[in-house]
Ligand SMILES: Cc1cc2nc3c(=O)[nH]c(=O)nc-3n(C[C@H](O)[C@H](O)[C@H](O)COP(=O)(O)O)c2cc1C
């Protein structure tokens with residue numbers, strides 16, 4: 001018997017089935033506030049049958065913004081978010097929101113200050129100078145997470161997902177590759193977890209007894225010198241002790257191993273096509289291939305590592321990474337994961353969950369060109385299969401070539 005369409009309880013929240021729309025940055029929030037486009041998109045995913053949809057990547061402070069079309073949690077956006085959660089609830093799904101701080105992955109023009117991170121340095125990927133946060137600034141930063149959880153509750157969200165992976169602020173503290181501190185927040189793993197512990201104290205207090213708290217974390221950072229399983233398993237144990245209700249197991253660092261997160265190839269031509277800043281456009285066209293190396297995609301690419309967590313960690317675990325077929329989702333759930341998250345499958349087909357209900361062999365049409373990712377950095381997130389206008393021929397060619405290479409790799 002498939003568990004897929006059975007309810008699942010995560011802390012105080014019960015979902016109608018085991019599917020969650022993973023936090024995938026929509027880039028639909030001009031002025032850093034929710035838009036009708038954001039609401040319509042999440043309503044369509046909710047109507048498509050998911051147990052919960054997650055609004056992506058909301059910054060807990062202005063300094064945590066890395067894009068100008070990204071949500072920034074503040075009281076004046078609550079009414080707009082409330083309309084979104086009402087629309088999602090009306091479709092029978094729960095609503096979650098991912099809360100985070102980008103740390104060193106920003107630019108003064110967007111975040112309004114010199115970007116801050118775990119350590120002082122230069123981030124080549126932004127590119128920008130970064131100021132290491134002082135220890136006396138950290139309690140305030142942790143409180144900003146708690147404040148954002150309270151705002152999320154006011155807006156009617158059922159769950160928050162704290163972003164502790166992908167090389168953003170908490171992850172920058174956790175990873176020895178980005179944390180070069182010599183104080184109580186650097187050095188040993190215990191010290192590197194201290195900022196995360198402070199954040200989780202604030203978050204759990206703010207969440208109270210009626211909101212689910214999910215944490216997205218890295219199983220591996222995805223490059224030499226980053227975190228590996230020996231340490232991340234300890235991070236998971238710590239999060240379990242903190243009272244979090246579920247973990248989403250991911251990996252990769254957007255600044256050092258971006259395709260480790262999502263796998264496949266980045267369509268560089270497409271990415272630069274949408275960029276408006278001329279020096280960035282030409283810089284990325286010249287160095288993009290080297291800075292964003294391909295990491296081959298395969299279905300359920302994180303499963304092997306995630307199973308090691310499943311064996312050691314008792315709390316609910318949510319699998320994410322490369323799910324495109326009902327068969328694989330059933331297999332993952334049979335291994336004991338409580339739920340699954342999908343980003344690209346639901347971007348490609350917002351009603352994929354409903355179709356899986358009807359078809360045991362359902363498979364979505366995502367062919368992992370990563371067009372949606374290349375575009376998201378500059379304009380809104382969209383799948384090239386659903387655009388009203390045809391793609392310019394040079395982009396069409398790049399996407400088709402990537403899909404062909406992906407298919408050939410998959411056939412091996
Ligand atoms: C367009 C796009 C935007 C993404 N933005 C985010 C994000 O804001 N936060 C995050 O944690 N992960 C983000 N991701 C990663 C996804 O949540 C997910 O972990 C990853 O894509 C693997 O899942 P999939 O194979 O189902 O796409 C993004 C992925 C895509 C495709």
Ligand code: SF4
Nearest residue numbers: 366367369370372383
């Ligand atoms: S743009 Fe490509 S990778 Fe993204 S959802 Fe569509 S088919 Fe999948």
